[in-house]
Amino acid sequence: MQKALSFVQWNKNIKWLISTLLVCIVPFSACETDDPVDGGDGGGDISAGTITLDCSALKDITTFENSSAAVDYLITCDYRIDSDITIEAGTVIAFEEGKGIGVETDGSLTAIGTASNPIVFRGEERVAGYWDGVWFKSNSSKNILDFVLVSDAGHGYVFCCYDESSVAIVDGRLSITNTTINNGEGHGLFMNDDAVLALYEGNAINNHKGAAIYMNPNNVAMLDGMGSSYSDNVHNVIRIDAKRLTESQIWTANEIPYQVDGSSIGVDVDLELADGVDLTFQEGGSLAINENGSFKVSGTAASPVRIRGEEAVAGWWKGIAFKSNSTKNVINFAEISDGGSGYVYCCSDPANITVFDGRVSLTNSSVTNSAGFGLLATNADVYIDHFEGNSFRDNKEAPLYVNPELLGRLDGTLTEYVGNDDNFIRTSARTITTNQTWRKSSIPYKIDGENLYIEGDVFVNEGAEIVFQEDGGIGVQEDGTLKIGGTASNPVIIRGADSVPGYWKGVYYSSNRSSNTIDFANFSDGGGGYVFCCDDGALLGVHNGGSVTVNNASFSNSQECGIFIGNNATMSRSSLSFNNNTTNICED
Numbered sequence: 255m256q257k258a259l260s261f262v263q264w265n266k267n268i269k270w271l272i273s274t275l276l277v278c279i280v281p282f283s284a285c286e287t288d289d290p291v292d293g294g295d296g297g298g299d300i301s302a303g304t305i306t307l308d309c310s311a312l313k314d315i316t317t318f319e320n321s322s323a324a325v326d327y328l329i330t331c332d333y334r335i336d337s338d339i340t341i342e343a344g345t346v347i348a349f350e351e352g353k354g355i356g357v358e359t360d361g362s363l364t365a366i367g368t369a370s371n372p373i374v375f376r377g378e379e380r381v382a383g384y385w386d387g388v389w390f391k392s393n394s395s396k397n398i399l400d401f402v403l404v405s406d407a408g409h410g411y412v413f414c415c416y417d418e419s420s421v422a423i424v425d426g427r428l429s430i431t432n433t434t435i436n437n438g439e440g441h442g443l444f445m446n447d448d449a450v451l452a453l454y455e456g457n458a459i460n461n462h463k464g465a466a467i468y469m470n471p472n473n474v475a476m477l478d479g480m481g482s483s484y485s486d487n488v489h490n491v492i493r494i495d496a497k498r499l500t501e502s503q504i505w506t507a508n509e510i511p512y513q514v515d516g517s518s519i520g521v522d523v524d525l526e527l528a529d530g531v532d533l534t535f536q537e538g539g540s541l542a543i544n545e546n547g548s549f550k551v552s553g554t555a556a557s558p559v560r561i562r563g564e565e566a567v568a569g570w571w572k573g574i575a576f577k578s579n580s581t582k583n584v585i586n587f588a589e590i591s592d593g594g595s596g597y598v599y600c601c602s603d604p605a606n607i608t609v610f611d612g613r614v615s616l617t618n619s620s621v622t623n624s625a626g627f628g629l630l631a632t633n634a635d636v637y638i639d640h641f642e643g644n645s646f647r648d649n650k651e652a653p654l655y656v657n658p659e660l661l662g663r664l665d666g667t668l669t670e671y672v673g674n675d676d677n678f679i680r681t682s683a684r685t686i687t688t689n690q691t692w693r694k695s696s697i698p699y700k701i702d703g704e705n706l707y708i709e710g711d712v713f714v715n716e717g718a719e720i721v722f723q724e725d726g727g728i729g730v731q732e733d734g735t736l737k738i739g740g741t742a743s744n745p746v747i748i749r750g751a752d753s754v755p756g757y758w759k760g761v762y763y764s765s766n767r768s769s770n771t772i773d774f775a776n777f778s779d780g781g782g783g784y785v786f787c788c789d790d791g792a793l794l795g796v797h798n799g800g801s802v803t804v805n806n807a808s809f810s811n812s813q814e815c816g817i818f819i820g821n822n823a824t825m826s827r828s829s830l831s832f833n834n835n836t837t838n839i840c841e842d
Contacts, residue, residue: 290434290458290482291372291403298324300348300378306330320344320371328378329353332386332412335361338396344371348378354386356412357426362394367401369432377406382463383439386412387419390426395452399430408439408462417468419444429453438462442487445469447497451476458483465493466510471519474512475503479528484510496539498522499547507531507557513564514539518572518598521547524582529557534564540572540598543612548580553587555618563592568650569625572598573605576612581639583612588619594626594650605630606649613637620645621653628653628674631660632682638663648673652680653697658706661699662690666715671697683726686710686734694718694744700751701726705759705785708734711769717744721751722780727759729785730800735767740774742806748793750779755834756813759783760793763800763823770802781812781835790840792818796825805829815840 303323307315309331318341320326327347336358341347343366355375357363367373377384387407390397399421407420416424418440427450434457435442442459443466445451451473459466459482466484467477471494484490492508496516502523505512507530514533518540525543527533529552535541541561543549553559563570573593576583585607593606602608604626607616611633617640621628628646631638636657642665646653653674654664658681671677679695683703688710692699694717702723708730714720716739730736740746750757761777762785763770777793784790786797791814796802801824809816810833819825821842832838 290432290456291367291369291401292434300325300328304328304348309333316340318342318345318347332356334358335363338362338394339364341365341373343367343373343401346374346376348376349385350378351384352386352409354407354409354412355388357388357390357392357397359391359393361392362396363388363390363392364396364398365400365402366398369401372401372403374403375405375407376403380406380437382406382437382461383408383418386410387421387438389413389422389424390428391424393427393450395427397426397428399428399433401431402433404433404435405437408441408464416446417441417444417464419464419468420462423449423451425449427452430457431455432457434458434460436460436462438464440464441466441468441493443467443469445473447495449473454478454482456481459487460485462487465489465491465513468493468495468515470495470497471499472501472503474505475501477506477508479506479508482508484508489513491534494519499525504528505531505533514541518542520544521549524548524550526550526552527559527561528552529554529559529587532560534562535571536564537570538572538595541574542598543574543576543578543583545577545579547578548582549574549576549578549585550582551585551588555587558587558589561588561590566592566623568592568623569595569604572596573607573624575599575602575608575610576614577610578612579637581613583614585614585619586617590619590621591623594624603627603630603651603655605651605655609633609636609638611635613639615640616644617641618643620647622647622649624649624651627651627655629656631656633657636660641665642668644669646671646674650675652676652678652700655680658682658684658686658701659688659690661692662688664693664695666693666695669695671695678721686712691715692718692720698747705729707731708736711735712737714738714746716741716746716774719747719749721749722758723751724757725759725782727780727783727785728761730761730763730765730770732765732799734765735769736761736763736765737769738772738775742774745774745776748775748777753779753811755779755811755836756782756791759785759791760795762786762789762795762797763802764797766799766801770800772802772804772807774806776808776810778809778811781814789820790815790818792816792840793835794818796820796823798822801825803827807831808833809838810834812836
């Protein structure tokens with residue numbers, strides 16, 4: 255025969271029934287037991303059955319028991335826990351104004367409710383910021399919030415001197431699961447530098463005046479992505495303190511963006527952003543991939559990773575910079591925007607992405623709205639492993655500014671360049687030692703500085719366009735080759751940035767290799783001086799001992815010679831045309 259229910263058990267069941275009915279007023283999906291506890295009224299009003307506790311009475315309690323009262327306990331002091339405390343499922347604890355719980359170093363708090371019988375921490379009055387909240391200094395593994403409702407908190411800090419928060423981990427450790435944190439004055443959940451988030455699953459953080467979560471970067475990987483929900487917070491973001499990342503991890507996508515708070519996150523380990531992550535930066539922020547770190551972006555076509563400014567303003571944040579030489583530095587299916595406010599590593603030009611002394615692969619990604627360059631990789635010790643299928647749009651400087659050794663890594667017309675203020679692939683006048691091919695792109699290559707020297711084998715593909723800044727030129731050294739291979743319908747164009755006779759110098763060969771050939775190329779605006787001392791100025795010159803074969807080429811608008819042939823140099827030529835040169839052919 256079944257036993258009759260006791261009065262206490264009958265009241266517990268009534269409390270559960272009322273709570274469940276309140277929950278189920280919302281859409282039916284909220285009644286599933288996998289959801290966090292409902293953020294409802296938390297058990298009713300203070301009544302005659304409520305036990306009022308001051309700090310002297312709290313010293314004798316090890317377990318908070320669920321009773322028949324709508325509110326089981328009212329705490330009237332700042333409750334500092336320095337022993338192991340347990341709270342029974344279904345217990346409702348209210349706090350007087352400005353009071354709270356602080357779990358000290360030697361204490362622990364275990365609050366394990368159930369889906370049908372949650373534990374409730376709330377204010378005596380249902381007002382956001384009425385009481386301080388639940389704060390943890392303890393590193394005990396017994397610190398657990400499971401099926402708990404925390405509401406009305408964030409009046410002030412419990413442990414000095416941190417931001418107001420409903421739940422805070424200050425140098426401590428906490429597991430928080432199936433828990434709802436709502437109606438708070440400050441942040442929902444706060445973690446300082448030395449906090450440890452041991453477990454985080456199936457939670458809901460709602461209706462806070464601050465951020466949903468404020469945390470240090472080393473705990474971000476503990477979040478459960480889409481497993482938790484966040485709504486109606488004034489700053490509905492997961493705010494990350496800009497500090498060094500020292501623990502390797504993967505950040506997954508959430509309902510809300512990550513937001514970096516402060517100047518820079520320094521990455522000294524392996525960091526990966528999974529598909530769908532939305533990472534935003536406050537004004538002036540940056541992401542620095544240091545020598546021992548790596549950065550991988552694993553987006554997809556359907557779910558790219560977004561890395562952007564908090565506001566869609568060019569130069570809102572600095573950008574991403576790499577000092578790391580790791581082959582793990584891979585950006586795939588990313589949307590990177592709004593950077594270029596200044597350098598990350600002193601003292602480079604601003605850009606959305608800077609490869610300072612490191613390496614990176616960039617594929618299937620968009621780089622937009624930079625106040626500087628889109629991608630900057632000009633230093634000597636930089637490398638691009640893969641570059642394909644990208645889009646550079648609306649950057650205030652050139653979309654790319656790269657070391658000339660990297661030009662052969664670019665993918666030609668597979669990447670688009672639209673709306674950039676200086677719409678060129680810019681490179682600097684240095685020495686090329688690698689073998690490479692310059693492919694036709696939708697925009698010209700532009701060479702900054704004076705003389706670009708070639709000591710490797712360089713092939714310029716049909717349709718490529720090369721533009722020189724004032725006084726620039728190319729010198730093909732004895733160990734190098736330069737082959738220019740245009741076609742009748744798609745010639746290679748080599749010209750000055752301004753259509754002025756003598757604006758740049760010319761292309762000069764001191765190499766005598768048989769692969770030095772030029773087919774279907776149009777040279778113009780040069781002849782401003784020699785590359786190898788001391789030849790005549792010409793659009794195309796062959797220095798002493800050099801040789802080149804030239805067919806189907808045109809030479810126009812030279813300040814001095816169209817072509818120059820020096821002593822002991824040879825130029826085999828056919829089907830050449832000349833226009834508006836001071837002298838068409840000059841020979842020593």
